Amino acid sequence: MELSIKYFGLLAEITNCSEENLSFSGKTVSDLKEHLFQKHPTLKLNDFQIAQDNELVENETEIIGIEIALLPPFAGG
Amino acid sequence: MELSIKYFGLLAEITNCSEENLSFSGKTVSDLKEHLFQKHPTLKLNDFQIAQDNELVENETEIIGIEIALLPPFAGG
């Protein structure tokens, strides 16, 4: 499946990428993370959450959306 | 002793007086109240506190100050 991956804040900086398209054949968020860690090894060293279609998801969540966002710790306000 | 009595808010309205001087020969706040009730009977029907030299006082407090204030319920803010 084709996914659009968006990187925010620190994560955009370390991957040197704010948005990319990805062909993904795995099932869960965990699978996707593995895939992304291979592509961008520096991601492993950083704390982040994943949102699928604007909702935060857990490792076990199935990937069904096309919009995936990688969110570093929040700093609003 | 000579006292200056100040009436605020509702109390100034019902006594028709905002400030008056008074010759007082009693001892405590209670005595003063009796004196004032005779002079302004409508005071009896109203809830108020007394301040002596800018400090709230109780019935038993001795009158020593020259500035007495009669304060109706507060309505600040």
Place this chain on the structure above:
Amino acid sequence: MKTKKPKNIFKEGAISSEFIANSIAHHQVKTQIGAHNIFLGQVRADEIDGKKVASIEYTAHEEMANQKFHEIREAAFEKFDLSCMHIYHSLGKVKAGEICLFVFVSSPRRKEVFPAIKFIVEEIKENVPVFGKEIFEDKSHQWKVNT
């Protein structure tokens, strides 16, 4: 930031939004501040027995009130880690919809400002000798009591 002598916190008439803006703008040089909390009391057009409040006319035992405000200020600085604090209260006529009380606290951290603003406002309501004459649209009036 403590002051030793009571200041006069009363202002004649309503507190304008420009005055509030100005007060906020003055804090831009204080770059250790991370959080402000502002409480504004606004005169409500309450309806009582079919009559609507058009304005409140405020009077106060000014000397005692300023002394009380000073004590509240000292207590708040004692209890909370505040960078600054400002209090203004109207005297005279304030129309429904206008602002009669402006309390402004600032701190490096947000956790301090929430309990501080509540403490100060409740203290003012309970302990400061300010009196309010609620004037109805038909010019009759009644005396306000804080609840």
Place this chain on the structure above:
Amino acid sequence: MKTKKPKNIFKEGAISSEFIANSIAHHQVKTQIGAHNIFLGQVRADEIDGKKVASIEYTAHEEMANQKFHEIREAAFEKFDLSCMHIYHSLGKVKAGEICLFVFVSSPRRKEVFPAIKFIVEEIKENVPVFGKEIFEDKSHQWKVNT
């Protein structure tokens, strides 16, 4: 006073005191309001390892953030008796001493506004995907994390 669709609460750059004043002034026609509470987040010139923060550059997952703001708004109206609520957050560069967050709640009664403002601010800090790049005076930077 609820809106059904997420609004865009982001503003480019700092939130000015004039903007805040304007927002306050707009509430004078709402004469059922008795109390306003305003929270302002201000960029602190923190010193970290001898370097001073000169500004923060904010970015956000805007669509998700506006959705979150909307949910916080709905939850606050559910929990507290509010007449209105406004939230604005900066995007882009905000200098030390400038305002980056403006939360404004109003209610007929003061008791409602204190817990409401705290609830909203804590929810924003914890749950809204906004990111802040702290830029030091020497142009180096680090990424801010809310505590």
